[in-house]
Amino acid sequence: MADVTFIWDLVKEAMAIVGKSLEYKSTRKNLESAVRDLSPRLEKIEQAMRQMDLPTEHIEKLKEKLAENKEALGKHKIRWWSCVLAPYSQTKLDEGLTSLERLISVETQILMLQHLTDILSILSSQGHRPLGGPTNSAHDTYNAGTTQIFKDHLDDGHSQFTVGLNGDSMKGLKRKLLHGEEQVLNLYGLPGSGKTTKARKLCLDLQVKGKFKSNVIFETLGSQIQGNELICKLQDQLSKYGENAVLLVLDDVWPHSENMVDKLRLRSSESRILVTSRAQIRTVKARFPMDLLCKEDAEKLLRHFVRSSDIDFDEPERRKILLQIVDGCEGLPLAIEFIGGKLRGKDIEAFQKVQLEWSRGDSILDSHTELLGHLQNTLNLLVDESIMECFMDLGLFPEDHKVPITALIDMWIELYELNESRGIDAIIFIKELVAMNLAAGIKIRRIVGMDVDNYYNNDFLMQHDLYRELAIRISEQEPVEKRRRLIIDMSNDPPKGWPQQQQSLAASILSISTDKMVAPGWCNNIQAPDAVVLILNLNTAEYTLPEFIKEMGGLKVLIVTNCGFCTSDLRNLELLSSLLSLKRIRLQQVSIPSLCDLKNVQKLSLHMCQVKNAFENTSIDFSKAMPKLEDLSIEYCKDLVKLPTGLFNIVALKSLTVSNCHQFIGLPEDIEKLENLKTLRISYCANIEEMPESITKLKSLSLLDISFCVSLKKLSEEISKLQSLTKLYVTGCPVRALPDSVMGFEKLESVICDEYAFSFWEVIKLRFSGLNIKVATMDISLNWLS
Structure with missing residues (x-):
């Protein structure tokens, strides 16, 4: 042979x-x-x-x-x-x-x-035992059964055809399995994304079989597995292999079964455990995300499930129809299998019907209630009620939109009465969403070490389009007048069941998206007196705040985001003066014509806004307009030259951030008036050449960040007068020498600096034994919250 x-x-x-x-x-x-x-x-x-x-x-x-x-x-x-x-x-x-x-x-x-x-x-x-396999006859029978599992899998008409499993992700997983040091590996991804298929294909790989021979155990756990019975069974099976290398695959491990992995013991250092799961197992270091299919592979898979011999999908017009259906499945194999099964054996008119529905904005979840039910049931089993609420909140933001972490923190603190201090509870929820693959964490830029300060202004979440659709569909299962979340797209027709006359709505969260092709004013019927959060998603050159806002007496959070390429002129801001409950405002990529009285606002975040008119061409005193302001963040505002008049008379101000504002000329001497200021971040501002000496009078200041102020060449001679200062970040500042006064710090705990400045600060450690000095490194990656 x-x-x-x-x-x-x-x-x-x-x-x-x-x-x-x-x-x-x-x-x-x-x-x-x-x-x-x-x-x-x-x-x-x-x-x-x-x-x-x-x-x-x-x-x-x-x-x-x-x-x-x-x-x-x-x-x-x-x-x-x-x-x-x-x-x-x-x-x-x-x-x-x-x-x-x-x-x-x-x-x-x-x-x-x-x-x-x-x-x-x-x-x-026939009794031919591969080299390295166990000699126990009972276990020979078990291995024959395990091999048969893979044979059945390959013979199955649906599972036999695979695509998209030989990319970089597969190569990395295989490399770690064969040559890595970690004994436990975690393959995680959305339900129906192909994790089990990938694990089985890996078991059949010739190099993998060359290492583990027939010593492969494949065990599917699922949502119902609990207790120690299975652990004992697996441990007994593992022991029969002696010192031989074994590959144990634990498929579909749910969160409540994660601890099983820690309890299993492998005798050989060459043995491996591969765990597939819908959520990341964070106790495992080697984690590999399950990639969704690219368009080419998705098309191949859909063609396989459709199995049509009567329709020529290579003909340009018919292939165009097929590709639009492929796009609607969002690269999720489960969705492709659902739609492919429905269209199998159908004529071209059935495909055209689906194409027409989806071209109008309908979703695969509209036509496949069983898919919606499957995904929803999975979520109900996978997450608790609080995480489910947060998951559905991500659907309030536009498709393919980076959702700011700080916006979510502001919302959830007010909606769910979370820990007010730095939004710690909100971050825990966000990490759960990322771990469950219900969202992906993205950071634009982060200096390693600063995450301990809970500074998330450059951090965002993104949600897979299909999961966003799922969140919206779950939210819409209640009648319009009873929904907790009311999501309105004004560029489309009114939602089904929309009231024809003015009606009071129970929504606590209102999300309105609009563009320059705004439909007739059917939203004038809105009355949402109990709304706590209002989100306005704009894609228009100008936008006038609607009159119904002044009736939202319970509104606490306002988030206005322009998703277009150009800045949007925001008008009718004076409506906000009547909202006495309003505490948090976030504006992104809008032009602010003027300030208005916001007597109870505690946090104001301005991101990529035009602020010159509001800050300089106004007679309004900032301190009188917002006397309770505690947190002001101004980032990527290109026309910011100086801060508004009266800002430094706001005694309540505790945190001030000015970042990536390259025309900003610096802080005035008046900054000494901010006696309660605890956090001052002036970073990535290229025009600042010096800090005012009066900064040393900020007796409450505990964190000073002047990173990447590239024209700032020296620190204040009296900087040690900041007796409450515990953290100092000076990365990217061309400071060539430290003033003698740095020896006078009393509470300084942490310094982050460039490598060349590290030696300066090392000398200071002789005076401060507990001082932690770090050389800055930039960290830009996905899934940073894992």
Whole structure:
């Protein structure tokens, strides 16, 4: 019998030949090379398969494809007199090379894996135990059963066809499994994203089987597994392998079963445990996200599930219909399987109907109530009520929009009565959402070490489109007048069940999206006296606050975000003066014409706004307009030159942030009046050359951040007078020497600086034994909250 690995090596060589051909520019030359080099290898593969009495129909199909391409090479030979036909011939040769690649890289791999699995199963049933397997006869039976699991999986018509599992994520997971030091690995992702399929495919990988032989245990846990019975069973099975390397796959592990992993003991350092889960297992260091499908792979998968022989989806118009359906599935294999099953065997009109519904803005969740129910039931089992509420709140923001962490903190503190101090409880909820894959954490920029200060102004969440749709659908399961969250898109028709006359609504959260094509004023019927949060998502050059806002007596949080490319002129701000409960305002990418009285506002956040008119061309005294202001944050405001008149008379102010405002010239001497100021962040402001000496009179200041003020070359000579200062961040400041007074600090605990300045501060440690000095490093990545 021929060596089974010999066939697979030949297949891999064939794949490499075609893959290499696709990388070069000259299509004709590459196709000639592929035809020439593939022919002898196919002969060898066919000969080996005949010796093993395996079917060779697929090899015959490959040989026919080679013959077709050889004929095409002769037919589409370009001469000087037929050069006008070059584009046509190029296209035909490209098609031949691409179809050959698809046949080699997809169908041949699947077929060969199936043959290999059949052979391994036969060998196992005949008592041929691979090297390194356990000698216990009972365990030989168990391993035969485990191998049979993979065979059944490959023979199943739905699971046999796989796409998108050989990318960088798979390579990284495999590399860690074979060569990494961590014994436990975690593959996590959305339900229905293909984690189980990927784990099974990994178990069938030849290199993985070469390391673990037949010592593979695949156990599915699910939501119902609890207690120690399974742990004892698995530990007993593991012990029978002795010192041999074992691969234990724990599939579909839910949060309440996470502790199982810590209780299992592996005898061999080469053994591994692979855990698949819907949420990250944060006690495991090696974690790998399950990627959703790219458009190309999603199309392949949908074609597989549709299985239509009567519709030519390569015809341009029909493929356009198919691709729009693919887009609606958002790369989630579960959604593709749902829609593919519904359309299987249907005529083109059924596809056009789905395309038409989705082009109008309908979602796959509209037409697939069973998919909606499946995902909703999964959420109900996976998260508690408080996390579910926070999950649905993400649907209040526009699609593909980065949701500011600080906006969520402001909302949740007021909605759910969370810990007011720095929004600690809100951050816990956010981390749970990220861990459950219900959102992805994104940081634009962060200096390592500053996260302990709970500074999240540059941090955002993004939600997968399908999960955003799910959050909205769950919110809309109640009648309009009873909904807790009322989500209104004014560019579309009124929602189903929208009141035709003025009616009081029970919503505590109101989200309104509008663009320049605003529909008729059907939102004038809104009465939301109990609303706590109002979110306005704009995509228009100007926007006038609607009159009904002045009737929202219970409003505590206002978030206005312009999602367009240009700044939006915000008008009618004086309406806010009547809202005595309003405590928190966040404005993003809007132009503020003037200030108004906001007597009870405690926090004001201005992000990418135009503030010059409101701050400089006004006679309003800031301290009288907002006497209770405690937190002012001004970031990425390009026209900010100086802070508004009267700001430094606000005794209540505790935190002041000015960041990435490159025209800002600096702080005035009046800053000494802020006797309760605890946090001062003046960062990424290129024009600031010095800090006022009066800053040393801020007796309550505990944190000073002057990072990346690149023109600031020295610290105040009397800086040690900041007797409450515990944290000082000076990264990116060209300070070449420290004033002698730094030895006079009494409470300084932490300094973050550049590498060149580290030696300056090291000397200070002789005076302060508990001083922690860190060299700054920038951290920009996804899933930062994990």
